[in-house]
Amino acid sequence: MTPLIIGYTIQGTEIIVGTPESLASFADEPCVAVHEDIEVLFRTLHPFAVKGVTIRFLPDVQSLKTAWEIYDISGSSYRSPYH
Numbered sequence: 001m002t003p004l005i006i007g008y009t010i011q012g013t014e015i016i017v018g019t020p021e022s023l024a025s026f027a028d029e030p031c032v033a034v035h036e037d038i039e040v041l042f043r044t045l046h047p048f049a050v051k052g053v054t055i056r057f058l059p060d061v062q063s064l065k066t067a068w069e070i071y072d073i074s075g076s077s078y079r080s081p082y083h
Contacts, residue, residue: 006041006061007034015048017041018058038064042071 008017009026016026020034035041049055049072057065 003036004038004061005034005036006038006064008032008041008045014054014056015045016056016058017045017061017064019060022058022060038067042068046072 005020006017007020007023008015009023009032010016011026016023033041033044035044045055045068055068055072057068
């Protein structure tokens with residue numbers, strides 16, 4: 001199974017999460033980081049969310065939104081279905 005590679009970029013006052021391909025449409029903004037481990041991604045994003053930064057998931061990774069909401073509320077670890 002091919003690992004899911006997720007990245008994010010910062011655009012204005014929000015962080016946009018997607019695959020490297022979907023983030024390419026934000027050519028003016030560099031991709032800040034790319035992760036294969038969803039828990040590492042969530043741990044990276046969590047401090048920003050706590051400070052009120054909007055986290056937006058692009059359509060190609062929309063399936064992670066519910067898991068993110070659970071992680072963000074609980075602040076606990078997330079077990080990736082991809083491992």
